[in-house]
Amino acid sequence: MADGPAIQASSQRALKSGQTMTKTLAMVKAFRAEDDTTPIVLMGYYNPIYVSPVDRFRRPRGRSRSRWSDRG
Numbered sequence: 001m002a003d004g005p006a007i008q009a010s011s012q013r014a015l016k017s018g019q020t021m022t023k024t025l026a027m028v029k030a031f032r033a034e035d036d037t038t039p040i041v042l043m044g045y046y047n048p049i050y051v052s053p054v055d056r057f058r059r060p061r062g063r064s065r066s067r068w069s070d071r072g
Contacts, residue, residue, distance in 0.1 A: 011045075021048045 028040055 021052070 024042070028042070031040070
């Protein structure tokens with residue numbers, strides 16, 4: 001199971017430090033602007049997506065070539 005104590009602790013540290021979904025996606029966008037070849041994998045909980053329009057996360061990402069995966 002992926003929800004171990006280490007992942008929970010890292011999530012809490014990120015939230016406590018002020019990390020948000022918006023900031024994370026901006027960081028990915030900035031990284032992608034400089035590096036168009038390194039694969040990026042984001043892992044997280046569905047709650048932040050659930051409270052936002054899901055289509056925001058599913059729409060094509062153009063040059064970033066990101067893919068949406070809702071497989072568990």
